[in-house]
Amino acid sequence: MVIRAIIADDQAMVRSGFVNLLATQDDIEVVGEAEDGEEAVRIVAEQRPDVALLDIRMPRMNGIEAARAILAPRGETPDGGTPDDRTPCDGTKVLMLTTFGLDEYVYDALAAGASGFLLKDATFAELLHAVRVVAEGNALLAPEVTKRLIADFARQRGPRRPPTSVRDLTAREVEVLTLIGQGLNNTEIAERLTISDNTLKTHINRLFGKMRLRDRAQAVILAYELRLVAPRAAG
Template sequence: MSIKVLVADDQALIRAGFTTIIDAQPDLEAVGECGDGRAAVDLARRLRPDVVVMDVRMPVLDGIGATRELAGAGVPDPVKVLVVTTFNLDEYVYEALRAGASGFLLKDAPPAQLLQGIRTVAGGAALLAPEVTRQLVGRYATRIRPAEDRSAGVPLTPRELEVLRLIADGMSNAEIAATLVISQETVKTYVSRILTKLDLRDRVQAVVYAYRRGIVA
């Protein structure tokens, strides 16, 4: 079955471009599009897409508010949201992740990366571009991270903490494997254990958790 995608962006040309790219794929289907966050919430609840490709700055209700209503904590039957934005909106990255976004991409990403991002999020994994994570770290580390390291109260082994720190640094599984000289399958196992122990939905929530707890050096 095709992955159903809803596109929400206030720029008609971008919506049309995303829709065209998505519909050209045999495993993807654009089931709707809209230009504001309130319409995105209403359409998502009616059409039940597998993924909403969400812009941040939109009228009526912005992408962060829409994401919170669709995927935030306590939302029954949440919808997966892939936020797509530009670096000049990077002040919204952290808030979008806290709102429940499952992924974050830049608008200048190549089409193949957007398509893979949709598939990744639809499959239940998370997508956070390493450059977005590093931008987040550089700009907001002092604001979102407490002064002291509170990792002592985290129920993870030293190795799991090490993997969590590398995730929060924006490393992919392949990069973590190369850094720790272990296999990618072992990295996947560590990531799965971390999410289970901390009761986190996905890798994105793990990044936010790491900064809020002061785990990242």
């Protein structure tokens, strides 16, 4: 399978660098470039890429606003208005690009539905890994710094959803959400709960459906917001 990607960054040299690196791979095709968020949203609607790499800080429309437009449920606009040519395309995943590991907007990006973030000074191998992981529908949350960063922003902002939100979940689903928030992968969670991989996937699917979670990144955020996982400051 060839992964179709677009790159959005207002710095031409950075954008070209990412394009040239990705173009060396047989399984990745760059189908568009954008210098701001508005152009990125338009290109996503036209090209329907698998992955959109968006710089967080861009003119006219920043990366977070673009992510919200791209990832809003079909038939809806980010502000709840009438759908237009900015209606997102199903299946596109968003990977945010940032210069700083503790960028103040990273939490907002993940809360908007982005599957993760990547530092602009990432190595070639890290870039390729990030694009492939996100394209597969997974969240780029493995690095410890990412988990600490999400925890820190959740701690600063406090819970955004009422604790009663978990009333629709079974006790097992709460356990699964808690372990996801702690950064465990599926194999580790299944072993911890002494259940099969298939049973775990069933619990995760039901959990995501009930809480309207897009991916693992949002599940981690929710676990912190509901205080199922104790936040800790990054450092």
